[in-house]
Amino acid sequence: MNRETAEPNVRSMPGEKARRWAAAHREHAAKSTYVYDFVWDLTGEATGPFCTDVDGNVLMDFTSHVGAAPLGYNNPKILDPLSEFDLVDPLKIAGQDFYVSGEGVGDDGIPGPAGLMRRLTEATSHYDMDTVFLSNSGAEAVENGIKICYDATEGQYGITTHGAFHGRTLGALSLNRSKSVYRTDYPEVAGIHDVPFCDDGGCDASTCSCGFFTDDGSQLRRMLDPDTGFVDPEEVAYLVLEPVQGEGGYRIPSDAFMEEVAAVTDELDVPIVADEIQSGIGRTGKMWGADHYPIEPDVITSAKALRVGATISRSDVFPDEGSRISSTWGAGDVLASAQGALTIDAIHEHDLLENATERGRQMVERLEDANLDCITDVRGLGLMLALDFETKSLRDDVIDAALARGFLTLGCGYRTLRLLPPLDVTEREIDLAADLLLESVSDVN
Numbered sequence: 001m002n003r004e005t006a007e008p009n010v011r012s013m014p015g016e017k018a019r020r021w022a023a024a025h026r027e028h029a030a031k032s033t034y035v036y037d038f039v040w041d042l043t044g045e046a047t048g049p050f051c052t053d054v055d056g057n058v059l060m061d062f063t064s065h066v067g068a069a070p071l072g073y074n075n076p077k078i079l080d081p082l083s084e085f086d087l088v089d090p091l092k093i094a095g096q097d098f099y100v101s102g103e104g105v106g107d108d109g110i111p112g113p114a115g116l117m118r119r120l121t122e123a124t125s126h127y128d129m130d131t132v133f134l135s136n137s138g139a140e141a142v143e144n145g146i147k148i149c150y151d152a153t154e155g156q157y158g159i160t161t162h163g164a165f166h167g168r169t170l171g172a173l174s175l176n177r178s179k180s181v182y183r184t185d186y187p188e189v190a191g192i193h194d195v196p197f198c199d200d201g202g203c204d205a206s207t208c209s210c211g212f213f214t215d216d217g218s219q220l221r222r223m224l225d226p227d228t229g230f231v232d233p234e235e236v237a238y239l240v241l242e243p244v245q246g247e248g249g250y251r252i253p254s255d256a257f258m259e260e261v262a263a264v265t266d267e268l269d270v271p272i273v274a275d276e277i278q279s280g281i282g283r284t285g286k287m288w289g290a291d292h293y294p295i296e297p298d299v300i301t302s303a304k305a306l307r308v309g310a311t312i313s314r315s316d317v318f319p320d321e322g323s324r325i326s327s328t329w330g331a332g333d334v335l336a337s338a339q340g341a342l343t344i345d346a347i348h349e350h351d352l353l354e355n356a357t358e359r360g361r362q363m364v365e366r367l368e369d370a371n372l373d374c375i376t377d378v379r380g381l382g383l384m385l386a387l388d389f390e391t392k393s394l395r396d397d398v399i400d401a402a403l404a405r406g407f408l409t410l411g412c413g414y415r416t417l418r419l420l421p422p423l424d425v426t427e428r429e430i431d432l433a434a435d436l437l438l439e440s441v442s443d444v445n
Contacts, residue, residue, distance in 0.1 A: 008406025015055025139167025249413025
């Protein structure tokens, strides 16, 4: 498959083999959030955003596996460096009990956990972060992020935002304020308060529509006012927020919103946990979504594009006591750590932050120029792209029509369609994707 000329080619979606495979998988799998009966053929041709399914359909994937495949399929920026090494087994080690040699500790070889952690502290050095705890998933990264804040501050309260999604473990679920299905009937961590999250990237205090700003400042400032507030700021362990909300609808906050969050947390010494599970590792055109704003995170949580979970902070925030945080697989997945490290290397070596900015702007301009009445908003920060439709049913119909054309997209929020192209997506691929999406809208509208 030649990436420079590849295009989707679909006979039927899903095909007969995909339906059989999905049925067999679900025979013993717990009910979960399968979006499509899309079954990638591991032996089929695939490159960049293009892949082949088990029925021979060629698809264009602008989901990047919900951001977890940041460079798409079979990208030589990752595979070529990995091919230089003879991989061993076990590739997943008990990282809290054993070490593995690798880059960053004096040995030549595959950049393992030590190499990844060094890159992450370099990528967060402007926030004075110097310490990393690796884990399996984003939810674990968030769990450890709030745990170390509880430990460091001895506070009992946490603050989250409306529309937030931070994971599916019980602690992370307690922070969620998106769909009720995520939390219903599950016990929650006590002491979690919430404030609105900006839903207008161009607003200021006088034009705010989400309810965050008030006549006397903001709901956050009112909540934490030392004299008149209802939460003692000295008892607050953290404020956790996504610099750009993901599951909640790809909501890009205004500078005014983030300036007020920064001001209040700085004045009252409230730690910020920046959940960068979707917005981090170059997705927004900067390494971290927080880099676009005046907030100064005390903790950054990362996963998806990083291939492992990571909680990043300062050494004075992490507990001094051994075993206070621990995990059998913490820092232990050699291959995933290598993929994460090489992804960071590729972002720097191939100017993928600039590419994300340029190609994201290209997609937004293409969709805005179409000026379709059924699309009520188009927005993006780098390659974290979204468009809102008049209704949820129309959004869902467009997703289905795009699938029939071999173009994979995702929903989020209530009536939002999101796009996550590979970070090295090309100008041709953006134009092709825009054509497919607009044709899909025309099919159903």
